[in-house]
Structures are given as C-alpha cells and as structure tokens.
Amino acid sequence: MSDLHLIAITVNGEAHEVAVDSRRTLADVLRHDLRLTGTHLGCEHGVCGACTVLLDGSPVRSCLVFGVQADGMEVETVEGLADDGTLGPLQQAFSEEGGLQCGFCTPGFLMLGTALLREHPDPTEEEIDDLVAANLCRCTGYAGIRRALLKAARGGATEGWPEPARVEDPRLLTGGGRFVDDVDRAGQLWMRVVRADLAAAEIVEIDAEAARQMEGVVAVLDATSLPDGFVIPIRLGPYEGDLTPFLQPVLAGAEVRYVGEPVAVVVAEDPYVAEDAAERVVTRYAPREPLLDSAQHGAEPAVTLRRGFGDADAAFAAADLVVEVDVRVGRHSAVPLETRGLVADWDTQARHLTVWGATKVPHFNRGALARLLGLGAEEITIRASDAGGGFGVRGELYPEDVLVTWLAMRFERPVKWIEDRSEHLVATNHSREQSRRLEGAFREDGSLLAVRDRVRHDNGAYLRTHGLLVPEMTLGMLLGPYRVDGYDGEAQVFLTNKTPAGTYRAPGRYEATFARERLLDKAAAALGMDPIALRRRNLLKARELPHHRPVPVLGHEVVIDDADFAGLLAETLKESNWSGWKKEAAKLRGEGRAIGVGFAYFLEKSGGGGFETARIDVLADGRLRVSSGATSLGQGVETVLAEVVCRELDVARADVAVVAGDTDLVEAGGGSWASRSTVYAGSAAQKAAQELRALLLEVASELLEADARDLELGAGAVEVRGSPSSRISFAELAARSDALANGRHGRPPGLSVTATFTDAPMTYPYGVHLAQVEVDRRSGAVSVLRYHVGYDVGTAISPRQVEGQLVGGAAQGIGGALLEEFTYDELGQPQSTTFIDYLLPTAAEVPDVTLTLLERGRAKGNPLGAKGAGEGGTTACGAAIAAAVDDALQRPGAILELPITPTRVMRLLAGEE
Amino acid sequence: MKPAPFAYHRVHSVEAALERLHELGEEAKPIAGGQSLAPLMAFRLARPTALVDISRLAELAHLARVGDELRVGALTRHATVESGAAQCGEGFEVLSRSARFIGHGPIRRRGTFGGSLAHGDPSAEWCLLALALDAVVIARDRAGERAIDAGDFFTGYFSTALAPDELLVEVRFPRPRPHSSLKEFSRRRGDFALVGVAVALDLDRAGRCEDVRIAFGGVDDVPVRVAAAERLLEGEPAEADAFRAAAELCGAELGRGLGDEDGRLKRRLMVELSVEALGEASAGVPG
Numbered sequence A: 001m002s003d004l005h006l007i008a009i010t011v012n013g014e015a016h017e018v019a020v021d022s023r024r025t026l027a028d029v030l031r032h033d034l035r036l037t038g039t040h041l042g043c044e045h046g047v048c049g050a051c052t053v054l055l056d057g058s059p060v061r062s063c064l065v066f067g068v069q070a071d072g073m074e075v076e077t078v079e080g081l082a083d084d085g086t087l088g089p090l091q092q093a094f095s096e097e098g099g100l101q102c103g104f105c106t107p108g109f110l111m112l113g114t115a116l117l118r119e120h121p122d123p124t125e126e127e128i129d130d131l132v133a134a135n136l137c138r139c140t141g142y143a144g145i146r147r148a149l150l151k152a153a154r155g156g157a158t159e160g161w162p163e164p165a166r167v168e169d170p171r172l173l174t175g176g177g178r179f180v181d182d183v184d185r186a187g188q189l190w191m192r193v194v195r196a197d198l199a200a201a202e203i204v205e206i207d208a209e210a211a212r213q214m215e216g217v218v219a220v221l222d223a224t225s226l227p228d229g230f231v232i233p234i235r236l237g238p239y240e241g242d243l244t245p246f247l248q249p250v251l252a253g254a255e256v257r258y259v260g261e262p263v264a265v266v267v268a269e270d271p272y273v274a275e276d277a278a279e280r281v282v283t284r285y286a287p288r289e290p291l292l293d294s295a296q297h298g299a300e301p302a303v304t305l306r307r308g309f310g311d312a313d314a315a316f317a318a319a320d321l322v323v324e325v326d327v328r329v330g331r332h333s334a335v336p337l338e339t340r341g342l343v344a345d346w347d348t349q350a351r352h353l354t355v356w357g358a359t360k361v362p363h364f365n366r367g368a369l370a371r372l373l374g375l376g377a378e379e380i381t382i383r384a385s386d387a388g389g390g391f392g393v394r395g396e397l398y399p400e401d402v403l404v405t406w407l408a409m410r411f412e413r414p415v416k417w418i419e420d421r422s423e424h425l426v427a428t429n430h431s432r433e434q435s436r437r438l439e440g441a442f443r444e445d446g447s448l449l450a451v452r453d454r455v456r457h458d459n460g461a462y463l464r465t466h467g468l469l470v471p472e473m474t475l476g477m478l479l480g481p482y483r484v485d486g487y488d489g490e491a492q493v494f495l496t497n498k499t500p501a502g503t504y505r506a507p508g509r510y511e512a513t514f515a516r517e518r519l520l521d522k523a524a525a526a527l528g529m530d531p532i533a534l535r536r537r538n539l540l541k542a543r544e545l546p547h548h549r550p551v552p553v554l555g556h557e558v559v560i561d562d563a564d565f566a567g568l569l570a571e572t573l574k575e576s577n578w579s580g581w582k583k584e585a586a587k588l589r590g591e592g593r594a595i596g597v598g599f600a601y602f603l604e605k606s607g608g609g610g611f612e613t614a615r616i617d618v619l620a621d622g623r624l625r626v627s628s629g630a631t632s633l634g635q636g637v638e639t640v641l642a643e644v645v646c647r648e649l650d651v652a653r654a655d656v657a658v659v660a661g662d663t664d665l666v667e668a669g670g671g672s673w674a675s676r677s678t679v680y681a682g683s684a685a686q687k688a689a690q691e692l693r694a695l696l697l698e699v700a701s702e703l704l705e706a707d708a709r710d711l712e713l714g715a716g717a718v719e720v721r722g723s724p725s726s727r728i729s730f731a732e733l734a735a736r737s738d739a740l741a742n743g744r745h746g747r748p749p750g751l752s753v754t755a756t757f758t759d760a761p762m763t764y765p766y767g768v769h770l771a772q773v774e775v776d777r778r779s780g781a782v783s784v785l786r787y788h789v790g791y792d793v794g795t796a797i798s799p800r801q802v803e804g805q806l807v808g809g810a811a812q813g814i815g816g817a818l819l820e821e822f823t824y825d826e827l828g829q830p831q832s833t834t835f836i837d838y839l840l841p842t843a844a845e846v847p848d849v850t851l852t853l854l855e856r857g858r859a860k861g862n863p864l865g866a867k868g869a870g871e872g873g874t875t876a877c878g879a880a881i882a883a884a885v886d887d888a889l890q891r892p893g894a895i896l897e898l899p900i901t902p903t904r905v906m907r908l909l910a911g912e913e
Numbered sequence B: 001m002k003p004a005p006f007a008y009h010r011v012h013s014v015e016a017a018l019e020r021l022h023e024l025g026e027e028a029k030p031i032a033g034g035q036s037l038a039p040l041m042a043f044r045l046a047r048p049t050a051l052v053d054i055s056r057l058a059e060l061a062h063l064a065r066v067g068d069e070l071r072v073g074a075l076t077r078h079a080t081v082e083s084g085a086a087q088c089g090e091g092f093e094v095l096s097r098s099a100r101f102i103g104h105g106p107i108r109r110r111g112t113f114g115g116s117l118a119h120g121d122p123s124a125e126w127c128l129l130a131l132a133l134d135a136v137v138i139a140r141d142r143a144g145e146r147a148i149d150a151g152d153f154f155t156g157y158f159s160t161a162l163a164p165d166e167l168l169v170e171v172r173f174p175r176p177r178p179h180s181s182l183k184e185f186s187r188r189r190g191d192f193a194l195v196g197v198a199v200a201l202d203l204d205r206a207g208r209c210e211d212v213r214i215a216f217g218g219v220d221d222v223p224v225r226v227a228a229a230e231r232l233l234e235g236e237p238a239e240a241d242a243f244r245a246a247a248e249l250c251g252a253e254l255g256r257g258l259g260d261e262d263g264r265l266k267r268r269l270m271v272e273l274s275v276e277a278l279g280e281a282s283a284g285v286p287g
Helices: A026-033 A089-096 A106-119 A125-134 A143-154 A169-173 A271-280 A312-318 A362-373 A399-411 A421-427 A469-476 A509-527 A531-538 A565-576 A578-590 A637-649 A677-704 A730-736 A739-744 A799-818 A877-889 A902-910 B014-024 B037-042 B078-083 B093-099 B105-110 B113-119 B125-132 B227-233 B240-255 B261-283
Strands: A004-011 A014-021 A052-055 A058-061 A074-076 A189-195 A201-207 A217-222 A262-268 A282-287 A303-309 A321-329 A341-347 A352-356 A380-383 A415-418 A434-442 A448-458 A486-494 A547-553 A556-560 A594-603 A611-618 A624-628 A656-660 A711-714 A717-720 A723-729 A752-758 A766-775 A782-792 A849-854 B007-010 B028-031 B050-053 B063-066 B069-073 B136-141 B144-149 B154-156 B167-173 B180-185 B195-203 B209-217
Touching (some): A026 A052, A052 A106, A058 B105, A089 A106, A089 A143, A089 A169, A106 A125, A106 A143, A106 A169, A125 A143, A125 B105, A143 A799, A189 A271, A189 A399, A189 A421, A201 A262, A217 A271, A262 A271, A262 A399, A303 A547, A312 A434, A312 A448, A312 A486, A321 A509, A352 A362, A362 A380, A362 A399, A399 A415, A434 A509, A448 A469, A448 A509, A469 A486, A469 A547, A509 A531, A509 A594, A509 A877, A531 A565, A531 A594, A565 A849, A578 A594, A578 A766, A578 A877, A594 A877, A611 A677, A611 A730, A624 A637, A624 A677, A637 A656, A637 A677, A677 A711, A677 A717, A677 A723, A677 A730, A677 A752, A717 A730, A766 A877, A782 A799, A782 A877, A799 A877, A877 A902, A902 B261, B007 B014, B014 B028, B014 B050, B014 B136, B014 B167, B028 B037, B069 B113, B078 B093, B078 B105, B078 B113, B093 B125, B093 B180, B093 B195, B113 B125, B113 B167, B125 B180, B125 B195, B125 B209, B180 B261, B195 B261, B209 B227, B209 B240, B209 B261, B240 B261
Parallel strands (some): A352 A380, A448 A486, A624 A656, A782 A849, B007 B050, B028 B050
Antiparallel strands (some): A004 A014, A052 A058, A189 A262, A201 A282, A217 A262, A303 A486, A341 A352, A547 A556, A594 A766, A611 A624, A611 A752, A711 A717, A717 A723, A766 A782, B063 B069, B069 B167, B136 B144, B136 B167, B180 B195
C-alpha cells in the first residue's frame, strides 16, 4: 500500500519535483531518489546525527523528517558546501585539523557547523562544545572536530600546515565517498533478513505464505532452499580439535541459538516492502532454556585452550606473596557508525559476480565466496569502497554476505542489503566478554615470578570467522611488557545464547591488560609499594631483548625485539605532568571531591597475516595509481601508501591515486586488520615503488641513450644528471614505452609493477595510559577529566594520523570502560538494540586526549621500521580508568568489572553509607 | 528500520486538523516536529495508519504572557523556549533553563512543546514541569475546548487523557514561579533522564515554604508528585535540613516499588537531585 505525493523541494539551490510515498524519509529521498548520497544514515532513529541536513536553514536529522513534510522547503546538504570543487573554509579546517577519519559522520558535523557559523559567526567555545556533543563520531575522539570548528570560526590561517591533508579527505568532505549504500544498481532487489526472536529454540515451522503474497515481494526463502554446506568458515587459527559443530549456518535450520540469528530472507523490489514482508513471516518455535552466562550451573566449555611455559607451580610454591583478582569485562563492540551492507551483481553471460561493501579482507572473502557459491575466485570481483569505520567487525564473512551473493546469482538480478542499526546491534560481532581469575606469584621486593590465568571466554552462539583467535590472543598477550618466568594459562571458551563474538580493536589485549594491571595494582597495595615502582621492577630491560616468549599470537611465538619500556614510561610521566595530576587530585580530595588518578602499562602487537601486495601503474598522464590488498576503513591507509610512494619516487601527492582493496587490481592480498596496513601494505608499496624506480630508469636510459647510473629521478620525471634539457616526464615515459616499444625491448607492455612483501615478524608496540577521573558520589557516574597516552610507534609515516588513531582509539576504550555494554534479560532478549540503550560516548564524555608519541623502538622486521598504531589508543583504557576510580574512592582494588556503570559504583558506595 | 505504511494529510488550520482526526479515527495521529514519533515509527513501535501534519499551523506557535499566565502554543519549539526567557517573562525562567536538557540542538529546534506533552514520556522535562507548575493543558476537538489539569493529563506510559480526535493546542502555566528548579541525571549528555525532578515553591516573608510541588520523572509510568513530602515542607523554613527530610521521604515513598540495584541508584538520585532542586528553587532565580 503506498500513498504517493508529488513534492517540490529545492536542494542546494536546485528545484526538484519528486513523487514520494508518505513514509519515505527525507534521507531516503535525498540519497536514493535524488542520488545525493553524501547524507549518511547511521541509526535511522535520530541519535547519531550523520544524516543532518539544513531544512529552511535549520539543522534537522533527515531520518526523522518524512520527505513529504519537506514539500515546498529548501534543503541544504554536504554536496552544496564546496564551491566548484574548492573546499569551503569549514571543510578545509576539518581536513587540516584531523576532523575526520572514515568520513561517515562528517557530513552531519559539517552541516551542524555550517548552521552554527551562519547564525553565530563568532561562537563561544561552549557553543562549539554543545554542537560537537550533538552528533556521534566513532573514529576521531572528537578533538579534531572541535579544533576544526574553532579554526573555521576564528578564521585561522591555513598556510604552513606541516602535514598535507589526507588523500581521502576531498571526496569525504564533499559527499563524494563511495560507501556501500551509495551503490545502486539498475534493477536491483533488496534483501531483508528475518531474524530469530528467541535466544534458544527449535524451529517448528516457518510460515512465509502471507509474505510471499505481498506486492513487490519476489521471494521468501529459508534454510531448506539453501545448498548444503552453507556455513561460515573460520578465517584464522588456532584450530583445536573439530570445530565444525560450533560454526554458524548461513540460515538457521533446525534450531536458533541467539536473538537476531537469520532464519529466512525476503527479497523484494524495495527496502520498505522487504521490511513489511519480513514482519509477516511467522516462525513457530519450541523454546529451550537459554545459556546466558558461562558461570551458569552446568555450563560446559566448547573448547579449552592451554598456553604456558616455565614452572609456574614451583614459582607459586616459592613465592613470598600470592595475589589474585577475579575480574570481568563486559560485552561491547566496535559499533562503527556505518552499519554493514553488501551489493552483489551477477552477470549471467560473463559468469562474473561483482561485489561492493566487503571491506577488510576482500581476497579472503572472494576465496570463501567462490568455494561456497561454486565459482572460481577469478569469477568474482570485490570492488574497493569506503567504509564508515571497521575496528575489527566490518568486512568479515558473515551469513548475509553469502546470502546476498547467492541470491544475486539465483535471481540473476543485483541484490542489495543494508543492515539497519537495530540489526547491527544483534547481528554484527560482539566482543570482549570475559571473566578471569588471575593469580600472580611475587617476591617481597615486588618481582613477579609467575602468573596463573583462568579465563572464561563467552563467545556467544557460534565461532565465526575469528574462531578461537580472541581467547588465544588474550592468553598470548597477557604478560605484556613484563618479565615472567612461569606462565600457566587456560581459556575455556563457552558458547552461549547471545550474539557471536569476534575481534574488536585490541582484541584479547583490552581484556588481558585490564586483568593484569588490576593484579599489579593489588599486589602493589599488598606490598606497600608504589604501583609505578612495582611496574619498573618488572618491565623488561633493553639488555633482556629480544625477549622470546613461547606462546603463540596469530601463529607466531612472541618475540619482543626492540623496546625501551622504562624510557617510555619516564618520558610519558614527565610530559603528561603526572605528578601534577596526582597532587591536584589529592588536593581536591581534601576538599571533598572524589578525584583520582590511574595508570596502566600495555604491550600491543601489530602486523600478522603473512604478506601484502602492492601494484603501481604509471597512467597515461604520468600520474601513479597505487593498488593494494589493504582496504580503506577510515584509518587513512590511502594517505599512508601515497606518502610512502611519494617519498620513494619524489612525486607530488596530487599525482598519486590509491585504490585499496579491489581484487581485480591485485591478485592476492591480506587486507586491513591487526594494525597491519602500514606494516604490510606500506612495506609492499615501498618495495613496488623501488621496483618501479628501476623500471623507469631502465626505460629512460633506453630512450635517452644514457647509462641508468647517470640518470636522476625526481619531481615526476627523469633526466640525465646535469642536463635539464634531457628531462622526460613520467607521462612521456608512459607514452613512449608503449606496448610496441616495450615489446622490442623484451618487456611486457605498460609501466606497471607488482610487488609482494612477505613474512614480517609481528611487531610489538607498547605504551602507557594515564587517567584522571572524578566520581560523582550522588550518582556513581564517572567522568574522565584528563587522559594521556604514551606510545612507541617505531616510525611514524604520517604522525598526524598516528595521533588520530590513538586519540580515537582512546575514545572507544573510554566508552568500553564506562558506557558501552550489551545486556540481556533472563530470557536472552537483548536490551541494547538502539542507540538510546547502547551508549556510544559523545564529545561530552570524552576529554581532550593528550599524547606522548615516541619513535624509539624502530621495528626490525619491516623496511619502514613501522609498528602499527591502530589499537594502542584503546588497549589500556579499562585498566587505567579502573585504577583512577579506585584512587578517587580511595579503595584500592575496588573496581573489578567493566564497564564501570553508576549502578556498579553505587554498589561499592552502598557499603560506605 | 523503515516505518510501516501510513497515509499523510497536511492541514492548514486547526479546524481542518480536527476534521481530519475525527474522520480518520483512532489509528491516526497528529505529527508536528516528529522528534519522538518518527523514531518510534522507525522501530515500528508506533504504527499510525495516518498522520495529520499540523506542523504548519502558525496559529499554534505562540509563546505569550497573558496577565499572570504563560501560554505556550503546542507548536512552540523547544529551542524557542530555551532562547525565549524574555518572552516567557519573569518567574518562568525555569522553562528556559530546563530546555537545554532536551536532546541536542537539532532536536530542540524541530521538536515542539505540545508534542512532548502529548507523547507523554514520563521522564520528559516539559511533562515534569507541567506537573510541578500546575499547568493546564488545553485540548480541542470539533465540539470545542476543554482544560485538563496536568495532574490528570498523564494516564500511563506514553499515554495521555487526549482523545484520538482531540488536539493539544496550548499549555497554560497559571502564575510565575520564580522559586522553581529542574534537575536530572542521565548517563550521557542529552539523553532522557534516568531520574528527573522538578520542584516549585513559594516563600513567605519569614522564609517558610508554601505551596510546594515536587514531581519526579523516570520512576513510574507517569510523572508523579509526592504529596507527603510536599506537605512535610509546608510551613517549614527553606533550609537544608528540611529539604533533606522531604527528599528522603520522596526516596522512601517512590523507592518502595524499585527493588533491585538500579532501584537503589534511582532512590539515591531522587534524594540527591531533589535536595539540590529544592536548594536551587529556594535561592530563586540566579543573578
């Protein structure tokens, strides 16, 4: 049933007449009817603000306005901000100040800022703070957005900025990104997933007749229609025993194991109709008792992992002091502002499948889809797209990826699926939920002799692509930067009736760091030692490196090759003014406020995954196109690759284009995860650039009839040293080394090289987090007053981006420490299915994070000397904030559970009343 | 998260709106700013069969002082109240001060005063203040107008005394209440309050409390007053001890139904927030 209205709206000065159904939101009218895809949908219920546009000059969330309501009104969108492609001052300021990373929330902030500056050309800082707190950003930690608005408001000079803007920025700031929902194919169908609404039940019957009868519905299919063997494969080891019983079917067959599990799909001509039809699919269940807590009576682990070395038992027997903590980290996850989505287009004649939206490990996904769909990998292309943040959860092979591609082949029409926010919160990987008892054996002087670790890891209903990676990693990384002779680790992996879990930024380490640092804080209190002195005693010293630890992390045993743990600590404490924070907190406590400081040390890991490929083509106009197996998730990998190539070949950044993650352009690739993009893709790009240099010199030496050793390459050209008149540009080289000319010289056509960088050992960045917090004794609410991260990145290719990663990572870590948690009721019904219930931090909850960034421990395993920077901003947030809350309450060891919610703090304070 | 189908009708007069609402029956709903209704429709928790768009009825967008009374038209935007302290006039500052707790800027610029009341969220700021300031809700149907005391207006979670074919057209605050205050706690800025409290009182010459109102949101399915605590303060000096005693009584009265740990937090918030609110109210308008 539709209720059509012809509306007239003016968008960015241009008049449009559109026929709209009354229920169509203004956002959908702009995006899909007018093809202005710069306005993004992050939640569709008015919380995130990504869809903010100006309606008659006033900022509104276009998901909360029906298109028909805008009849006769004037709309302004991000596409209208740039003047003939030249960025406006606000857009320019966003680029210069690191106000964007993935660019998904950016249009919303730009429109808010535009309205503010128009109405208050000289806003107060408070007005700017209020404005930034109105919308959500998951990447930047808000500091860059605030700086950008201030700069635009104050008319700050833009000259002399040391770092050029990112190559991603111009398109993302003008609404020109290519996110998956921006892809609409002619004749496409829309898929909607029917999901289980019980946590544990047998499926008795699925009645889809009513849905099938609806106008616009093409098909409704359940598991009985799918080929056998449609199961989500594990992408990464360890593979302990037979894990097949734990894998997720693409559609549930006999039973459902969590609320949100796909049980059927609707394919329809329109997403609204698809949702109508999905509601009409009636599933009858025979409910079972759900398992919701690994501590529940009778719960048995699916798998038990054991890792360790040395003689921990003997060390415990000989210890002066044994300390133990029972800690728990709550279930939370990445929750990027763009939900997942996929578009698949099957060309029946050519037998070729093209896929948009699989952004993380495209080559793996291509292979997995090929196996499941019965195609050759060469019959599938995964196209590069922008992504609104990944942080571990996006781009894995999920059931929906298999469904969309299979349906496109089956119906021989393009099929599109865009996850909505409520689905996202129950369907996309959760993470983090772990309880553990951690014991440490100490000598009286504070030396840590051995550790015993007993983890209960709640992985939700199934093992998905990450398999047992997170529980293994939490064991492998537990010991951090400390010297320990004996380790006895065990992780029991429980499958419960909750959303399956996978990796999220600093997987395993966030949890392990919280546990270990809590243990050390408790030990320091028990020994009457200063907590920092206790760390100093146990940190590995330079002369002890490389330090080998026989526990596996991503298939490599841990080898910490180079680090200055004590040096980074000293420098960070000094630069952050830690002693000042401490004094201030003590003074304010004296005045009755509950303020405290906390500290945590962490070891990160980066890299992993064997190899990466880079290809560089010299285009006809002399520009370079760099293609990589890495993908663009907002982390700025395009800028990093461009930077590396520019440095090697001395070309201007404007002359380098980067395509990240197109499977046609590079034959094999590892993807973007585990803080590996700079290490692997950067090193591959450097190698390719070096090979291209040699090729360019070879070709030029033929053309100039000069010895290659006498040639000089620079500024996009080659010349005979000392003879500027011999100069030949890359464009001319490309033109003159055409296929024929190349052929005569026995070379393949084109100026193109592909290089693979292989087998870098894992690198181990490390750092320190410091927090100062205040506890509101009335409410139990914790606010973070100051936050500082010290980090050794080895070599920073793009320092500004490293800062952005660390600050944005800290905002996520703070969210997990204080606000974010997926909770369930006693029947297993998820309680956090909206952005009103799952609390992402806003700018009001995130302080300005300050940094000490060192380039001290140059990584030995890759030519760039780089260590990844993707995760270290997050790793120790839970640990540092917990320590600070202890200090604020003057109750050492009080905080044992994350997130530190008002209810949990009140439970502690109840004892004080 | 696309809304279920509905028919859309735009109206250009209150009379036309009332005709439409009458003709479309129980499952039709008026829409103004849509900041509460549209999200519920996105989740398909609200599924009106028709929407009557009243957002262009300029006659309902007034904010005016008539004698002692402050009249707020149903379509007055939250942002207008926030920035319109002067228009609200002396003694109604609490309205402007409290508007900043409502969502964020874009929500306040589109959402309307009447919409918030008609939505009837028990933790909404305007609902609490309507109760604490003895507001009267003016509802109109084809037959005419009626006045509903705020105390009778909220009938349950997201439900009010409005009939399906009735339109909330105005909210009247009967007299200035310079000694009033609203306090609330939410985990994030801009979120709905976990607990909110609005208080209003008068002070006699000797500084004793009179005509006390204490209304809580977030603790029941409607905003609620605590009559016993109001009585306890009547005639008492406006001092911290008296405020705490009244606040403790509120916590005890309303906290009874709240058993678990979240309940403990809410009880504590009720007590602490009402102590603060009473203190601020007795101090009067700042500056």
